[in-house]
Amino acid sequence: MNGFLVTLHVIMSVLLIGCVLLQPGAKGGGLSATFGGGGANSAFGAQGAAPVLAKVTYWLAAIFMATSLVIEVVIVKGNRSVLDKGLTSAPVSAPSVPAAPAPPPAPPAAPKTP
Numbered sequence: 674m675n676g677f678l679v680t681l682h683v684i685m686s687v688l689l690i691g692c693v694l695l696q697p698g699a700k701g702g703g704l705s706a707t708f709g710g711g712g713a714n715s716a717f718g719a720q721g722a723a724p725v726l727a728k729v730t731y732w733l734a735a736i737f738m739a740t741s742l743v744i745e746v747v748i749v750k751g752n753r754s755v756l757d758k759g760l761t762s763a764p765v766s767a768p769s770v771p772a773a774p775a776p777p778p779a780p781p782a783a784p785k786t787p
Contacts, residue, residue: 682740689733
C-alpha cells in the first residue's frame, strides 16, 4: 500500500510540474510555444490551452495534496517517524576509543651536591 501511494505521489508530482510548465506565461508563450511556435494554441481551439491546462492543473494539485495527506496519515497511524525509516532494530553505537596510555614515570631526581 505504501509503495502504491508513493508511486502515485511521484507520478502526480511529475505530471503537475509538466502541466505548469506547459501553461502560457504573462507574455503568452510558455514552454509549449517553444516546441510548437505560434500555432501551438490552435490545437486547443480559439481560446488556447490555458483553460484546459488550468483545469488539469487544479485536479493534479488536488490529487497531489490528497496523496500527501494520505501518506502522512499512514505514517502517523504506524507510530513511526520519517526519520526512523532508515534505522535498523539495533541502534548503532559509537566506536570505542582505546584509553590513552599512561605517561612514562618521571626520572628520579638527581642527588644534590653541596
